[in-house]
Amino acid sequence: MSSLPYPPVVPLDVWAMEQARQRWATRAMPPGALGRLQDLAIHLAGVAGRCPPPAPRNPVVVVFAGDHGVVADGASAWPSEITAAMVATVSSGGAAISVFAHAVGAQVVTVDVGVKTSLDPLPGVRGERVADGTASIATGAAMTPDQAEAALAVGIRIASEQMETGADCLIGGDLGIGNTTPAAALIGAFTGRSAFEVTGSGAGVPAGGLDHKRRLVAAAIGRAERYTEPLDVLAAAGGLEIAALAGLYIAAAQRGVPYIVDGVIAGAALCTAEGLAPGTAAHAIAGHRSREPAASVALDYLGLNPLLDLDLRLGEGTGACLAFPLVQAAARALAEMADLPDH
Numbered sequence: 001m002s003s004l005p006y007p008p009v010v011p012l013d014v015w016a017m018e019q020a021r022q023r024w025a026t027r028a029m030p031p032g033a034l035g036r037l038q039d040l041a042i043h044l045a046g047v048a049g050r051c052p053p054p055a056p057r058n059p060v061v062v063v064f065a066g067d068h069g070v071v072a073d074g075a076s077a078w079p080s081e082i083t084a085a086m087v088a089t090v091s092s093g094g095a096a097i098s099v100f101a102h103a104v105g106a107q108v109v110t111v112d113v114g115v116k117t118s119l120d121p122l123p124g125v126r127g128e129r130v131a132d133g134t135a136s137i138a139t140g141a142a143m144t145p146d147q148a149e150a151a152l153a154v155g156i157r158i159a160s161e162q163m164e165t166g167a168d169c170l171i172g173g174d175l176g177i178g179n180t181t182p183a184a185a186l187i188g189a190f191t192g193r194s195a196f197e198v199t200g201s202g203a204g205v206p207a208g209g210l211d212h213k214r215r216l217v218a219a220a221i222g223r224a225e226r227y228t229e230p231l232d233v234l235a236a237a238g239g240l241e242i243a244a245l246a247g248l249y250i251a252a253a254q255r256g257v258p259y260i261v262d263g264v265i266a267g268a269a270l271c272t273a274e275g276l277a278p279g280t281a282a283h284a285i286a287g288h289r290s291r292e293p294a295a296s297v298a299l300d301y302l303g304l305n306p307l308l309d310l311d312l313r314l315g316e317g318t319g320a321c322l323a324f325p326l327v328q329a330a331a332r333a334l335a336e337m338a339d340l341p342d343h
Helices: 014-024 036-048 069-073 081-092 096-104 145-164 180-191 209-224 230-237 240-255 264-276 293-302 318-336
Strands: 059-066 107-114 125-127 169-175 259-261 284-286
Touching (some): 069 209, 081 107, 081 169, 107 145, 107 240, 145 169, 169 240, 180 230, 180 240, 180 264, 180 293, 209 230, 230 264
8 A cells, every 4th residue: 555644644734723812712702711712712713714613413433343362362351242233232322422423413323344243234324344353462563554554544444424414523433342452552652651551451351360361462562663654563563453443543634624532542543643643633532531551641642632531431432422512612602702891
């Protein structure tokens, strides 16, 4: 494949952001009374390149699903077959992300980019499988560079399709048993942090215990750190759904469409996206702070301050989806609040 490097991401529009700051100063309230919601609206102005920024009304949640060979090496308390079962649960509307998306008026699109188990056709599920899961990062690279780039391309294409058909805010989600292990390894490799600092229990402490999981992450970090190219780091330690998420973020940033980042898997994807297309992370809205330690490491590395801290660790895009009403409210407040009486 030869599409790398990606086109540069346009920086946030500083003129629009300054206009937003000045507009806040004339709203009918005490200065700074809306706190971080004001910062959020200023950020949205920078993303959109205009003030006031449009309030998003058509959010789309894109959930990428993939499996991980490292599960066979004891990375998870759960078998890989659960990934396919969760894809079916999302399709039926019974997953947490299904419920939350319905609550905020978001459409859900699920994408099989690397599930190991065969899937029957399911409503709302796109078949875009690059491979039947990854190889184990316990012993070697997760993917070939071509597979990593193919998964990135899936994310870019799905995001582009959604934006072209009216999506004005993208929320990325993930499904993949064992995916906190490659996510921790990617974040460790990109940030220079140790396996001890980035490894958490994920969906449940595996049979071998947390120390065993740390050893798996340490081995993957050690291999990934040999590379200088972000695509090679992704191939060495990542996952197909992580790569697709990174592609979604790059596409949204390039198009000036706001996107909300979820937890630790999303953090690994955004570290990857920032490496591949510098400037991508500046456009991001951090939805929440996951309980996984690597999530905070990624947020700090990328300079992001999350909107919510609810002790979540589910993934699927749940925390990012819950943050959407704040994004909408911030933009609407800047646009619709009255002037001060003397303006």
